[in-house]
Amino acid sequence: MKPLSLYLHFPFCRRKCSYCDFNSHVPQEGEQEAYLVALRREIEARAPRARGHMVETVYLGGGTPTVYAVEQLAEVLNFLRLHFAFRKNGLEARPTGTEGERSLEITCEANPGTVDAAYLRALREAGVNRLSLGVQSFRDDELRLLGRVHSAEEASQAARAAREAGFGNLSLDLIAGLPGQTGVAWEESLRQALALAPEHLSCYGLSLPPGTPLAAAVERGELTPLDEDTSAALWVRTHGVLTGAAYDHYEVSNFARPGYPCRHNLTYWHNGEYLGFGVSAASYCEGCRSVNVAEVNEYTRRTAAGESVVAESECLPPSARLGETMMLALRLAEGADLAALRSTFGDVEMARLEPRAQEMQEAGLLEISDNRWRPTLRGMMLNNRLAGAFV
Ligand code: SF4
Known part of the structure:
Protein backbone atom coordinates (compact mmCIF):
# COMPACT_ATOMS: atom_id res chain seq x y z
CA MET A 1 0.00 0.00 0.00
CA HIS A 270 9.93 14.52 0.03
CA ASN A 271 6.96 15.63 -2.08
CA GLY A 272 5.00 12.61 -0.83
CA GLU A 273 1.23 12.29 -0.83
CA TYR A 274 -0.99 13.89 1.79
CA LEU A 275 -4.59 14.82 2.32
CA GLY A 276 -5.47 17.97 4.24
CA PHE A 277 -8.85 18.46 5.90
CA GLY A 278 -10.40 21.66 7.12
CA VAL A 279 -10.23 25.28 5.99
CA SER A 280 -7.19 26.26 3.89
CA ALA A 281 -5.83 22.72 4.13
CA ALA A 282 -3.73 21.60 1.17
CA SER A 283 -3.61 18.14 -0.39
CA TYR A 284 -1.25 16.50 -2.86
CA CYS A 285 -2.12 13.22 -4.52
CA GLU A 286 -1.10 11.69 -7.84
CA GLY A 287 0.69 14.84 -8.97
CA CYS A 288 -2.29 17.11 -8.27
CA ARG A 289 -2.43 19.80 -5.61
CA SER A 290 -5.56 21.30 -4.13
CA VAL A 291 -6.39 23.73 -1.39
CA ASN A 292 -9.64 24.06 0.54
CA VAL A 293 -11.74 27.17 0.98
CA ALA A 294 -10.49 29.50 3.71
CA GLU A 295 -13.76 30.66 5.30
CA VAL A 296 -15.23 28.53 8.09
CA ASN A 297 -18.82 29.48 7.16
CA GLU A 298 -18.30 28.60 3.53
CA TYR A 299 -16.60 25.36 4.51
CA THR A 300 -19.45 24.27 6.79
CA ARG A 301 -22.05 25.33 4.20
CA ARG A 302 -20.38 23.35 1.43
CA THR A 303 -19.92 20.20 3.51
CA ALA A 304 -23.57 20.36 4.63
CA ALA A 305 -24.69 20.74 1.01
CA GLY A 306 -22.50 17.84 -0.12
CA GLU A 307 -20.40 20.18 -2.30
CA SER A 308 -16.65 19.99 -2.79
CA VAL A 309 -14.67 22.18 -0.38
CA VAL A 310 -11.79 22.58 -2.83
CA ALA A 311 -11.13 26.22 -3.73
CA GLU A 312 -8.28 25.66 -6.17
CA SER A 313 -6.58 22.68 -7.73
CA GLU A 314 -3.88 22.07 -10.27
CA CYS A 315 -2.25 19.01 -11.80
CA LEU A 316 1.39 19.67 -12.53
CA PRO A 317 3.25 18.53 -15.65
CA PRO A 318 6.36 16.41 -14.93
CA SER A 319 8.82 19.29 -15.44
CA ALA A 320 7.00 21.43 -12.85
CA ARG A 321 6.76 18.47 -10.49
CA LEU A 322 10.50 17.92 -10.79
CA GLY A 323 11.17 21.60 -10.05
CA GLU A 324 8.97 21.44 -6.97
CA THR A 325 10.47 18.17 -5.82
CA MET A 326 13.94 19.68 -6.12
CA MET A 327 12.95 22.89 -4.36
CA LEU A 328 11.57 20.90 -1.41
CA ALA A 329 14.44 18.40 -1.30
CA LEU A 330 17.01 21.20 -1.16
CA ARG A 331 15.49 22.43 2.11
CA LEU A 332 16.82 19.21 3.63
CA ALA A 333 20.45 18.60 4.61
CA GLU A 334 20.21 15.17 2.96
CA GLY A 335 19.38 16.96 -0.32
CA ALA A 336 18.10 15.30 -3.47
CA ASP A 337 18.67 11.67 -4.40
CA LEU A 338 19.57 11.90 -8.10
CA ALA A 339 19.12 8.19 -8.87
CA ALA A 340 15.57 8.25 -7.44
CA LEU A 341 14.75 11.43 -9.35
CA ARG A 342 16.13 10.01 -12.62
CA SER A 343 13.99 6.91 -12.23
CA THR A 344 10.86 9.04 -11.62
CA PHE A 345 11.41 11.89 -14.07
CA GLY A 346 13.86 10.46 -16.62
CA ASP A 347 17.38 11.43 -17.72
CA VAL A 348 16.27 14.15 -20.12
CA GLU A 349 14.42 16.20 -17.49
CA MET A 350 17.28 15.77 -15.02
CA ALA A 351 19.88 16.82 -17.58
CA ARG A 352 18.04 20.12 -18.00
CA LEU A 353 18.76 20.92 -14.34
CA GLU A 354 22.45 20.16 -14.44
CA PRO A 355 23.67 23.59 -15.61
CA ARG A 356 21.73 25.21 -12.75
CA ALA A 357 23.24 22.77 -10.27
CA GLN A 358 26.72 23.65 -11.57
CA GLU A 359 25.95 27.34 -11.15
CA MET A 360 24.75 26.80 -7.57
CA GLN A 361 27.84 24.72 -6.83
CA GLU A 362 30.07 27.53 -8.10
CA ALA A 363 28.14 29.98 -5.90
CA GLY A 364 28.94 27.77 -2.90
CA LEU A 365 25.30 26.88 -2.25
CA LEU A 366 25.27 23.29 -3.46
CA GLU A 367 27.50 20.27 -2.99
CA ILE A 368 27.49 17.58 -5.66
CA SER A 369 28.67 14.16 -4.49
CA ASP A 370 27.59 10.54 -4.03
CA ASN A 371 24.82 10.91 -6.58
CA ARG A 372 23.16 13.57 -4.46
CA TRP A 373 22.74 17.31 -4.61
CA ARG A 374 22.97 18.67 -1.09
CA PRO A 375 22.70 22.25 0.12
CA THR A 376 25.82 23.57 1.79
CA LEU A 377 25.27 25.37 5.09
CA ARG A 378 25.24 28.63 3.14
CA GLY A 379 22.79 27.04 0.70
CA MET A 380 20.48 26.20 3.59
CA MET A 381 20.72 29.74 4.90
CA LEU A 382 20.11 31.25 1.45
CA ASN A 383 17.54 28.63 0.61
CA ASN A 384 15.24 30.91 -1.36
CA ARG A 385 18.05 31.64 -3.79
CA LEU A 386 19.06 27.99 -4.07
CA ALA A 387 15.53 26.64 -4.48
CA GLY A 388 14.63 29.45 -6.86
CA ALA A 389 17.30 28.22 -9.27
CA PHE A 390 15.33 25.01 -9.90
CA VAL A 391 11.77 26.25 -10.37
S1 SF4 B 1 -2.90 33.24 16.67
FE1 SF4 B 1 -3.05 31.05 16.94
S2 SF4 B 1 -2.23 30.19 15.03
FE2 SF4 B 1 -1.59 32.29 15.14
S3 SF4 B 1 0.46 32.16 16.09
FE3 SF4 B 1 -1.03 32.58 17.73
S4 SF4 B 1 -1.51 30.55 18.52
FE4 SF4 B 1 -0.56 30.22 16.51
Whole structure:
Protein backbone atom coordinates (compact mmCIF):
# COMPACT_ATOMS: atom_id res chain seq x y z
CA MET A 1 0.00 0.00 0.00
CA LYS A 2 1.17 3.54 -0.73
CA PRO A 3 2.09 5.74 2.25
CA LEU A 4 -0.16 8.68 3.04
CA SER A 5 -0.09 11.55 5.53
CA LEU A 6 -3.15 13.32 6.90
CA TYR A 7 -3.32 16.94 8.07
CA LEU A 8 -6.27 18.40 9.98
CA HIS A 9 -6.56 22.16 10.36
CA PHE A 10 -8.21 23.61 13.48
CA PRO A 11 -8.62 27.33 12.78
CA PHE A 12 -9.37 28.59 16.29
CA CYS A 13 -7.23 30.29 18.92
CA ARG A 14 -7.84 31.84 22.33
CA ARG A 15 -6.41 35.11 21.12
CA LYS A 16 -4.77 36.27 17.91
CA CYS A 17 -0.99 36.68 18.25
CA SER A 18 0.46 39.97 17.03
CA TYR A 19 2.52 38.43 14.19
CA CYS A 20 0.04 35.84 12.96
CA ASP A 21 -1.55 35.72 9.54
CA PHE A 22 -2.42 32.00 9.65
CA ASN A 23 -5.99 31.00 9.03
CA SER A 24 -7.10 31.24 12.66
CA HIS A 25 -9.45 33.36 14.75
CA VAL A 26 -11.18 33.48 18.12
CA PRO A 27 -14.29 31.32 17.66
CA GLN A 28 -17.83 32.57 18.01
CA GLU A 29 -20.39 30.71 20.11
CA GLY A 30 -21.07 27.27 18.59
CA GLU A 31 -18.53 27.70 15.79
CA GLN A 32 -16.09 25.10 17.12
CA GLU A 33 -18.76 22.40 17.33
CA ALA A 34 -20.18 23.19 13.88
CA TYR A 35 -16.67 23.00 12.46
CA LEU A 36 -16.14 19.50 13.89
CA VAL A 37 -19.33 18.32 12.19
CA ALA A 38 -18.08 19.78 8.91
CA LEU A 39 -14.66 18.20 9.36
CA ARG A 40 -16.24 14.78 9.84
CA ARG A 41 -18.31 15.29 6.68
CA GLU A 42 -15.22 16.17 4.66
CA ILE A 43 -13.32 13.16 6.02
CA GLU A 44 -16.22 10.86 5.14
CA ALA A 45 -16.54 12.29 1.63
CA ARG A 46 -12.87 12.12 0.72
CA ALA A 47 -11.73 8.95 2.46
CA PRO A 48 -12.73 6.62 -0.43
CA ARG A 49 -10.03 8.36 -2.55
CA ALA A 50 -7.42 6.98 -0.19
CA ARG A 51 -8.13 3.31 -0.83
CA GLY A 52 -4.84 1.55 -1.43
CA HIS A 53 -3.04 3.96 0.91
CA MET A 54 -1.74 3.37 4.41
CA VAL A 55 -1.72 6.33 6.79
CA GLU A 56 1.72 6.75 8.32
CA THR A 57 1.48 10.20 9.85
CA VAL A 58 -1.31 12.41 11.15
CA TYR A 59 -0.85 16.05 12.10
CA LEU A 60 -3.38 18.08 14.07
CA GLY A 61 -2.42 21.69 13.39
CA GLY A 62 -3.83 25.14 13.43
CA GLY A 63 -4.71 27.53 14.82
CA THR A 64 -4.68 25.79 18.15
CA PRO A 65 -6.11 22.25 18.09
CA THR A 66 -5.93 22.22 21.88
CA VAL A 67 -8.67 24.86 22.23
CA TYR A 68 -10.88 21.81 21.75
CA ALA A 69 -11.68 19.52 24.66
CA VAL A 70 -9.32 16.56 24.51
CA GLU A 71 -12.31 14.21 24.17
CA GLN A 72 -13.27 16.01 20.97
CA LEU A 73 -9.80 15.56 19.50
CA ALA A 74 -9.88 11.88 20.53
CA GLU A 75 -13.21 11.50 18.70
CA VAL A 76 -11.78 13.05 15.55
CA LEU A 77 -8.84 10.63 15.66
CA ASN A 78 -11.21 7.69 16.12
CA PHE A 79 -13.24 8.96 13.19
CA LEU A 80 -10.11 8.99 11.05
CA ARG A 81 -9.29 5.44 12.13
CA LEU A 82 -12.74 4.33 10.99
CA HIS A 83 -12.25 5.79 7.52
CA PHE A 84 -8.59 5.18 6.73
CA ALA A 85 -6.20 2.26 6.94
CA PHE A 86 -3.76 3.26 9.67
CA ARG A 87 -0.40 1.71 10.18
CA LYS A 88 -0.20 0.08 13.58
CA ASN A 89 -1.07 2.53 16.26
CA GLY A 90 2.33 3.34 17.70
CA LEU A 91 1.62 4.53 21.18
CA GLU A 92 5.36 4.47 21.74
CA ALA A 93 7.48 7.24 20.28
CA ARG A 94 9.50 5.41 17.65
CA PRO A 95 12.45 7.17 16.12
CA THR A 96 13.41 6.78 12.50
CA GLY A 97 16.15 4.29 11.79
CA THR A 98 14.59 1.68 14.07
CA GLU A 99 12.28 -1.22 13.31
CA GLY A 100 9.42 1.05 14.32
CA GLU A 101 10.35 3.65 11.72
CA ARG A 102 7.25 3.06 9.69
CA SER A 103 4.93 2.99 12.67
CA LEU A 104 2.27 5.62 12.97
CA GLU A 105 3.30 9.16 14.02
CA ILE A 106 0.46 11.31 15.35
CA THR A 107 1.44 14.89 16.16
CA CYS A 108 -0.68 17.49 17.88
CA GLU A 109 0.27 21.14 18.04
CA ALA A 110 -0.41 22.67 21.44
CA ASN A 111 -0.27 26.16 22.82
CA PRO A 112 1.26 26.04 26.32
CA GLY A 113 -1.54 28.29 27.59
CA THR A 114 -4.20 25.71 26.71
CA VAL A 115 -3.00 22.43 28.21
CA ASP A 116 -2.43 20.96 31.67
CA ALA A 117 -1.19 17.58 32.90
CA ALA A 118 -4.63 15.92 32.74
CA TYR A 119 -5.22 17.20 29.21
CA LEU A 120 -1.85 15.93 28.02
CA ARG A 121 -2.35 12.50 29.63
CA ALA A 122 -5.69 12.14 27.86
CA LEU A 123 -4.15 13.30 24.57
CA ARG A 124 -1.47 10.64 24.89
CA GLU A 125 -4.09 8.01 25.67
CA ALA A 126 -5.98 9.10 22.55
CA GLY A 127 -2.98 7.94 20.51
CA VAL A 128 -1.11 11.19 19.98
CA ASN A 129 2.57 10.23 20.29
CA ARG A 130 4.29 13.48 19.30
CA LEU A 131 3.61 16.87 20.84
CA SER A 132 4.62 20.14 19.21
CA LEU A 133 4.55 22.98 21.73
CA GLY A 134 4.40 26.53 20.40
CA VAL A 135 6.77 28.12 22.90
CA GLN A 136 8.22 30.85 20.60
CA SER A 137 10.41 32.40 23.31
CA PHE A 138 11.52 31.81 26.89
CA ARG A 139 11.51 35.55 27.63
CA ASP A 140 8.33 37.10 28.95
CA ASP A 141 9.05 40.48 27.33
CA GLU A 142 9.28 38.78 23.93
CA LEU A 143 6.16 36.71 24.57
CA ARG A 144 4.26 39.92 25.35
CA LEU A 145 5.50 41.51 22.14
CA LEU A 146 4.31 38.45 20.22
CA GLY A 147 0.93 38.57 21.95
CA ARG A 148 1.19 35.00 23.21
CA VAL A 149 -1.32 33.78 25.81
CA HIS A 150 1.32 32.07 27.96
CA SER A 151 4.40 32.98 29.97
CA ALA A 152 7.85 31.41 29.68
CA GLU A 153 7.27 29.50 32.93
CA GLU A 154 3.96 28.12 31.62
CA ALA A 155 5.77 26.89 28.51
CA SER A 156 8.35 25.07 30.66
CA GLN A 157 5.57 23.62 32.81
CA ALA A 158 3.74 22.36 29.72
CA ALA A 159 6.93 20.67 28.47
CA ARG A 160 7.47 18.98 31.84
CA ALA A 161 3.81 17.94 32.00
CA ALA A 162 4.16 16.43 28.50
CA ARG A 163 7.03 14.27 29.74
CA GLU A 164 5.04 13.19 32.77
CA ALA A 165 2.12 12.34 30.50
CA GLY A 166 4.45 9.97 28.61
CA PHE A 167 5.35 11.98 25.51
CA GLY A 168 8.71 10.60 24.43
CA ASN A 169 8.76 12.73 21.28
CA LEU A 170 8.49 16.41 22.09
CA SER A 171 9.06 19.33 19.76
CA LEU A 172 9.36 23.00 20.69
CA ASP A 173 8.78 25.90 18.29
CA LEU A 174 10.81 29.07 18.73
CA ILE A 175 10.83 32.32 16.77
CA ALA A 176 14.08 34.14 16.06
CA GLY A 177 14.65 37.66 14.83
CA LEU A 178 12.23 39.71 16.89
CA PRO A 179 12.62 43.48 16.58
CA GLY A 180 15.53 44.50 18.78
CA GLN A 181 16.46 40.91 19.65
CA THR A 182 20.14 40.43 20.43
CA GLY A 183 22.14 37.27 19.87
CA VAL A 184 22.44 36.92 23.64
CA ALA A 185 18.66 37.13 24.17
CA TRP A 186 18.04 34.58 21.42
CA GLU A 187 20.63 32.23 22.80
CA GLU A 188 18.98 32.47 26.21
CA SER A 189 15.77 31.05 24.69
CA LEU A 190 17.73 28.34 22.89
CA ARG A 191 19.50 27.33 26.12
CA GLN A 192 16.25 27.16 28.05
CA ALA A 193 14.75 25.03 25.32
CA LEU A 194 17.76 22.70 25.47
CA ALA A 195 17.34 22.39 29.23
CA LEU A 196 14.00 20.70 28.52
CA ALA A 197 15.77 18.18 26.25
CA PRO A 198 13.21 18.12 23.43
CA GLU A 199 13.67 15.56 20.66
CA HIS A 200 12.96 18.25 18.07
CA LEU A 201 13.26 22.02 17.72
CA SER A 202 11.79 24.26 15.03
CA CYS A 203 13.42 27.69 14.87
CA TYR A 204 11.61 29.98 12.48
CA GLY A 205 12.62 33.47 11.53
CA LEU A 206 9.98 36.07 12.34
CA SER A 207 8.12 37.31 9.31
CA LEU A 208 6.02 40.46 9.39
CA PRO A 209 2.97 39.75 7.26
CA PRO A 210 1.16 42.95 6.23
CA GLY A 211 -1.99 43.59 8.22
CA THR A 212 -0.71 42.11 11.49
CA PRO A 213 -0.37 44.37 14.55
CA LEU A 214 3.38 43.75 14.68
CA ALA A 215 3.85 44.78 11.04
CA ALA A 216 1.71 47.89 11.71
CA ALA A 217 3.92 48.81 14.68
CA VAL A 218 6.97 48.52 12.41
CA GLU A 219 5.29 50.68 9.76
CA ARG A 220 4.54 53.35 12.36
CA GLY A 221 8.21 53.31 13.30
CA GLU A 222 7.54 52.05 16.84
CA LEU A 223 9.63 48.93 16.26
CA THR A 224 12.70 48.36 14.10
CA PRO A 225 12.98 44.99 12.39
CA LEU A 226 16.33 43.26 12.39
CA ASP A 227 18.44 43.81 9.31
CA GLU A 228 19.41 40.90 7.06
CA ASP A 229 22.93 40.55 8.45
CA THR A 230 21.75 40.36 12.06
CA SER A 231 19.06 37.82 11.11
CA ALA A 232 21.65 35.75 9.25
CA ALA A 233 23.96 35.91 12.29
CA LEU A 234 21.12 34.56 14.47
CA TRP A 235 20.56 31.69 12.03
CA VAL A 236 24.27 30.81 12.13
CA ARG A 237 24.25 31.06 15.93
CA THR A 238 21.24 28.71 16.08
CA HIS A 239 23.07 26.20 13.91
CA GLY A 240 26.17 26.41 16.14
CA VAL A 241 24.34 26.09 19.46
CA LEU A 242 22.03 23.26 18.42
CA THR A 243 24.49 21.16 16.43
CA GLY A 244 26.89 21.68 19.34
CA ALA A 245 24.21 20.08 21.54
CA ALA A 246 24.05 17.02 19.23
CA TYR A 247 20.98 18.01 17.22
CA ASP A 248 20.97 17.33 13.49
CA HIS A 249 20.24 20.44 11.46
CA TYR A 250 18.13 18.41 9.07
CA GLU A 251 16.06 21.16 7.45
CA VAL A 252 16.46 24.92 7.01
CA SER A 253 14.51 25.71 10.21
CA ASN A 254 14.40 22.31 11.91
CA PHE A 255 16.68 20.39 14.24
CA ALA A 256 16.27 16.92 15.70
CA ARG A 257 17.97 14.38 17.88
CA PRO A 258 19.19 11.56 15.61
CA GLY A 259 16.15 9.56 14.54
CA TYR A 260 13.58 12.20 15.49
CA PRO A 261 12.89 14.38 12.45
CA CYS A 262 9.23 15.23 12.00
CA ARG A 263 8.12 12.42 9.72
CA HIS A 264 4.94 14.24 8.79
CA ASN A 265 6.84 17.24 7.51
CA LEU A 266 9.30 14.95 5.76
CA THR A 267 6.31 13.84 3.66
CA TYR A 268 6.02 17.43 2.43
CA TRP A 269 9.73 17.86 1.82
CA HIS A 270 9.93 14.52 0.03
CA ASN A 271 6.96 15.63 -2.08
CA GLY A 272 5.00 12.61 -0.83
CA GLU A 273 1.23 12.29 -0.83
CA TYR A 274 -0.99 13.89 1.79
CA LEU A 275 -4.59 14.82 2.32
CA GLY A 276 -5.47 17.97 4.24
CA PHE A 277 -8.85 18.46 5.90
CA GLY A 278 -10.40 21.66 7.12
CA VAL A 279 -10.23 25.28 5.99
CA SER A 280 -7.19 26.26 3.89
CA ALA A 281 -5.83 22.72 4.13
CA ALA A 282 -3.73 21.60 1.17
CA SER A 283 -3.61 18.14 -0.39
CA TYR A 284 -1.25 16.50 -2.86
CA CYS A 285 -2.12 13.22 -4.52
CA GLU A 286 -1.10 11.69 -7.84
CA GLY A 287 0.69 14.84 -8.97
CA CYS A 288 -2.29 17.11 -8.27
CA ARG A 289 -2.43 19.80 -5.61
CA SER A 290 -5.56 21.30 -4.13
CA VAL A 291 -6.39 23.73 -1.39
CA ASN A 292 -9.64 24.06 0.54
CA VAL A 293 -11.74 27.17 0.98
CA ALA A 294 -10.49 29.50 3.71
CA GLU A 295 -13.76 30.66 5.30
CA VAL A 296 -15.23 28.53 8.09
CA ASN A 297 -18.82 29.48 7.16
CA GLU A 298 -18.30 28.60 3.53
CA TYR A 299 -16.60 25.36 4.51
CA THR A 300 -19.45 24.27 6.79
CA ARG A 301 -22.05 25.33 4.20
CA ARG A 302 -20.38 23.35 1.43
CA THR A 303 -19.92 20.20 3.51
CA ALA A 304 -23.57 20.36 4.63
CA ALA A 305 -24.69 20.74 1.01
CA GLY A 306 -22.50 17.84 -0.12
CA GLU A 307 -20.40 20.18 -2.30
CA SER A 308 -16.65 19.99 -2.79
CA VAL A 309 -14.67 22.18 -0.38
CA VAL A 310 -11.79 22.58 -2.83
CA ALA A 311 -11.13 26.22 -3.73
CA GLU A 312 -8.28 25.66 -6.17
CA SER A 313 -6.58 22.68 -7.73
CA GLU A 314 -3.88 22.07 -10.27
CA CYS A 315 -2.25 19.01 -11.80
CA LEU A 316 1.39 19.67 -12.53
CA PRO A 317 3.25 18.53 -15.65
CA PRO A 318 6.36 16.41 -14.93
CA SER A 319 8.82 19.29 -15.44
CA ALA A 320 7.00 21.43 -12.85
CA ARG A 321 6.76 18.47 -10.49
CA LEU A 322 10.50 17.92 -10.79
CA GLY A 323 11.17 21.60 -10.05
CA GLU A 324 8.97 21.44 -6.97
CA THR A 325 10.47 18.17 -5.82
CA MET A 326 13.94 19.68 -6.12
CA MET A 327 12.95 22.89 -4.36
CA LEU A 328 11.57 20.90 -1.41
CA ALA A 329 14.44 18.40 -1.30
CA LEU A 330 17.01 21.20 -1.16
CA ARG A 331 15.49 22.43 2.11
CA LEU A 332 16.82 19.21 3.63
CA ALA A 333 20.45 18.60 4.61
CA GLU A 334 20.21 15.17 2.96
CA GLY A 335 19.38 16.96 -0.32
CA ALA A 336 18.10 15.30 -3.47
CA ASP A 337 18.67 11.67 -4.40
CA LEU A 338 19.57 11.90 -8.10
CA ALA A 339 19.12 8.19 -8.87
CA ALA A 340 15.57 8.25 -7.44
CA LEU A 341 14.75 11.43 -9.35
CA ARG A 342 16.13 10.01 -12.62
CA SER A 343 13.99 6.91 -12.23
CA THR A 344 10.86 9.04 -11.62
CA PHE A 345 11.41 11.89 -14.07
CA GLY A 346 13.86 10.46 -16.62
CA ASP A 347 17.38 11.43 -17.72
CA VAL A 348 16.27 14.15 -20.12
CA GLU A 349 14.42 16.20 -17.49
CA MET A 350 17.28 15.77 -15.02
CA ALA A 351 19.88 16.82 -17.58
CA ARG A 352 18.04 20.12 -18.00
CA LEU A 353 18.76 20.92 -14.34
CA GLU A 354 22.45 20.16 -14.44
CA PRO A 355 23.67 23.59 -15.61
CA ARG A 356 21.73 25.21 -12.75
CA ALA A 357 23.24 22.77 -10.27
CA GLN A 358 26.72 23.65 -11.57
CA GLU A 359 25.95 27.34 -11.15
CA MET A 360 24.75 26.80 -7.57
CA GLN A 361 27.84 24.72 -6.83
CA GLU A 362 30.07 27.53 -8.10
CA ALA A 363 28.14 29.98 -5.90
CA GLY A 364 28.94 27.77 -2.90
CA LEU A 365 25.30 26.88 -2.25
CA LEU A 366 25.27 23.29 -3.46
CA GLU A 367 27.50 20.27 -2.99
CA ILE A 368 27.49 17.58 -5.66
CA SER A 369 28.67 14.16 -4.49
CA ASP A 370 27.59 10.54 -4.03
CA ASN A 371 24.82 10.91 -6.58
CA ARG A 372 23.16 13.57 -4.46
CA TRP A 373 22.74 17.31 -4.61
CA ARG A 374 22.97 18.67 -1.09
CA PRO A 375 22.70 22.25 0.12
CA THR A 376 25.82 23.57 1.79
CA LEU A 377 25.27 25.37 5.09
CA ARG A 378 25.24 28.63 3.14
CA GLY A 379 22.79 27.04 0.70
CA MET A 380 20.48 26.20 3.59
CA MET A 381 20.72 29.74 4.90
CA LEU A 382 20.11 31.25 1.45
CA ASN A 383 17.54 28.63 0.61
CA ASN A 384 15.24 30.91 -1.36
CA ARG A 385 18.05 31.64 -3.79
CA LEU A 386 19.06 27.99 -4.07
CA ALA A 387 15.53 26.64 -4.48
CA GLY A 388 14.63 29.45 -6.86
CA ALA A 389 17.30 28.22 -9.27
CA PHE A 390 15.33 25.01 -9.90
CA VAL A 391 11.77 26.25 -10.37
S1 SF4 B 1 -1.51 30.55 18.52
FE1 SF4 B 1 -0.56 30.22 16.51
S2 SF4 B 1 -2.23 30.19 15.03
FE2 SF4 B 1 -3.05 31.05 16.94
S3 SF4 B 1 -2.90 33.24 16.67
FE3 SF4 B 1 -1.03 32.58 17.73
S4 SF4 B 1 0.46 32.16 16.09
FE4 SF4 B 1 -1.59 32.29 15.14
